[in-house]
Amino acid sequence: MLVLSRKAGDTIKIADNIEVKILEVKGDTVRVGIEAPKSVEIVRGELIQSIKETNAESLTLDLDWYKNLKDNK
Amino acid sequence: MTPQLKEIATKFHGKIEVDLSKAWHFPKGLPGFEEEEEFVILPIGENEQFQVLQSTKEAGVAFVVANPYKIVEEYDFKIDDPTVDLLEVKSPEELMVLGIVFIKEPFEDSTINLQAPLLFQTNNRKAKQMVLNDKRYLIKHPINKKKLDEIKEKTTSGKSE
Numbered sequence: 001m002l003v004l005s006r007k008a009g010d011t012i013k014i015a016d017n018i019e020v021k022i023l024e025v026k027g028d029t030v031r032v033g034i035e036a037p038k039s040v041e042i043v044r045g046e047l048i049q050s051i052k053e054t055n056a057e058s059l060t061l062d063l064d065w066y067k068n069l070k071d072n073k
Numbered sequence: 074m075t076p077q078l079k080e081i082a083t084k085f086h087g088k089i090e091v092d093l094s095k096a097w098h099f100p101k102g103l104p105g106f107e108e109e110e111e112f113v114i115l116p117i118g119e120n121e122q123f124q125v126l127q128s129t130k131e132a133g134v135a136f137v138v139a140n141p142y143k144i145v146e147e148y149d150f151k152i153d154d155p156t157v158d159l160l161e162v163k164s165p166e167e168l169m170v171l172g173i174v175f176i177k178e179p180f181e182d183s184t185i186n187l188q189a190p191l192l193f194q195t196n197n198r199k200a201k202q203m204v205l206n207d208k209r210y211l212i213k214h215p216i217n218k219k220k221l222d223e224i225k226e227k228t229t230s231g232k233s234e
Contacts, residue, residue: 038154043204051189051204052105054212058136058175058186065176066085069137070118 083127084135086115096129097193097200100159104189104202109134112200123174126191141172144185144216152192156203160194169193173202175213184213 004012012020017037024031034042077093091113102109109128117123122143128134141148148170152162162168170192172185187210193200 039158041153041155043206047188048104048204050212051186051202054175054186054189055103055105055136055173055202058173059134061137061176063085065178065180066117068180069120069123069176 079129081113081127081129082132083115083125084132085117085125086127089115091115091129093129095198097126097198099200099202101201104204106134114138124171126171126173137174137176138171138191139174139185139216141170141185141187141190144172145187145210145214148187148210150190150205150207150210153203153206156192156201159201160192160199161197162194167194167196169195174216181217181219183216184211185216186212187214188212 006012006022008022008025010022014020018040019035021033021035022030023033036042074094076095078090079093080088080090082088093111093113095113097112097114099110099112101107106128109131111129112126113129115125115127117125117137123137123139126136126138152165152168156162160168170190172187172190175184175186177183188207189202189204189212191200191202
């Protein structure tokens with residue numbers, strides 16, 4: 001992993017079309033601005049993690065419950 | 074389209090023959106299930122509210138899905154550009170929307186994922202679970218309206234009607 005130290009106002013360029021800017025550092029929170037082409041997907045890391053977990057949890061349905069659903073119109 | 078019949082193993086339906094020309098192709102899989110790229114939608118008996126999204130490759134990967142608009146009538150969101158590109162969406166009419174249901178016991182506690190809806194492009198049969206950068210909708214939205222009201226009541230407790 002590449003590790004860089006940056007200050008508020010500093011930027012990081014990724015490839016030739018993505019720029020990450022450190023907007024503000026306040027206590028334990030860093031505000032980050034990202035400029036990227038519209039085709040680039042940007043999602044909070046913990047959000048995608050929660051969705052992965054919920055997807056996995058949703059698979060735990062057992063056959064009994066399936067039968068309940070089946071009989072329940 | 075000519076039918077491509079294939080026997081697959083499923084979680085709830087045993088071994089069945091499906092028509093792969095009617096399968097849905099998830100080019101990127103689903104979050105946490107990136108390897109699962111092909112699914113079919115199967116009925117749950119006579120139940121009209123729920124269906125199963127079954128992987129054609131892994132019998133164990135089968136999600137219960139439901140029409141989110143039956144649960145939240147005013148459900149609305151913007152489809153982001155990467156999704157429009159991936160699914161080659163030209164108009165919203167081409168899309169079918171479903172939500173993954175997390176069935177819990179008791180059944181009234183079950184939830185639907187409104188923060189990451191499943192989008193199906195009905196012309197080319199490409200599909201994607203799109204993550205909304207939108208805090209209005211929950212990953213675990215109660216499917217039972219009474220439960221939702223209870224939660225809302227708790228979060229606004231102190232205010233009298």
